[in-house]
Amino acid sequence: MKLILLGAPGAGKGTQADILCEKLDIPTISTGNILRAAVKNGTPTGLKAKAFMDAGQLVPDEVIIGIISERLEEPDCAKGYILDGVPRTIAQAEALEKAGIVFDSVVSLEVSDEAICERMSGRRVCESCGASYHVAAVPPKTEGVCDKCGGKLIQRKDDAPETVKSRLEVYHKETEPLKAFYAERGLLKTVENQPTVEAVSQAILRVLGR
Numbered sequence: 454m455k456l457i458l459l460g461a462p463g464a465g466k467g468t469q470a471d472i473l474c475e476k477l478d479i480p481t482i483s484t485g486n487i488l489r490a491a492v493k494n495g496t497p498t499g500l501k502a503k504a505f506m507d508a509g510q511l512v513p514d515e516v517i518i519g520i521i522s523e524r525l526e527e528p529d530c531a532k533g534y535i536l537d538g539v540p541r542t543i544a545q546a547e548a549l550e551k552a553g554i555v556f557d558s559v560v561s562l563e564v565s566d567e568a569i570c571e572r573m574s575g576r577r578v579c580e581s582c583g584a585s586y587h588v589a590a591v592p593p594k595t596e597g598v599c600d601k602c603g604g605k606l607i608q609r610k611d612d613a614p615e616t617v618k619s620r621l622e623v624y625h626k627e628t629e630p631l632k633a634f635y636a637e638r639g640l641l642k643t644v645e646n647q648p649t650v651e652a653v654s655q656a657i658l659r660v661l662g663r
Contacts, residue, residue, distance in 0.1 A: 454479055454533040454661070455555060457540070459631055460562030462611070462620045463569040463576065465653060467585045469562065470537045472654045477663070480529050484517065484538030486583055487524045498523055518548045525554065533557075542627050546634055559635040560657055564646040566621050573617045577606040590650060 454477050458466040470481040491499030492506070498519040502512045517539060525534060536556075540546040564572075575588040577597075581604030586593050593599060597606050610616060635641040642660040647653045 455557045456533070456535045456661075457556050457559045457635075458535060458537050458562065459559060459628070461564060461566070461569055461624045463573040463617065464562040464564045465650065466537050466562060468591060468650055469653060469657060470535045472650070473535055473657065476654070476658065477533070479533040479535060481535045481537055482521065482524055482530070483583070484521065484536075487520055488512065488517070491520045491523065496520075496523060514545050514548050518545070518552050521549070522552055522554065540631060543630055543634055546631055556640060558642055558661055559631075559640045560660065561632055561641060561643045562646070562653070563643055568646060569621065570614060570617055573612045574614060576608065576612045578609050579604040580607050581605070
């Protein structure tokens, strides 16, 4: 099962990827995490990415696709994977196709902008391992402490209200067109927002025929 999770920032992609990862027994490939790992491990593509990051520039698509290709060759991806964070644009989607990276389904999580703004204000992220929490929906067992690694939970600058609004604008302009791109290829499945995290997971498994 090779999946892409699409959705606006704060739609719950990271949370759902973690759940699906357990249920389907396939890894989640989070672009941010593998980018950091490639830089830390000093892989050839990681060193290229580091040069751009050190210069304060965005890492170009071909480097990101290279890092994803490197990661997908690892044995744990043999049965499938969930891609979270890429593609963000039509150009990236075309680059993935060109690199021979294929998918079985593309699941789009549909959440209104209003609900996202409300949701993001309560989001917390572990500064050590990157695990996601929400003060109301998915609280940690101990306030401010990551269940997985004991790291400190922080609110990212990305989750501040004014940043959220500008990130949503970028999403609608650059990433939302991917829905039509994948619908044309017969891969798109949409999941409307549900009242609970668990209900969203069940809805995703339903559209995947699981």
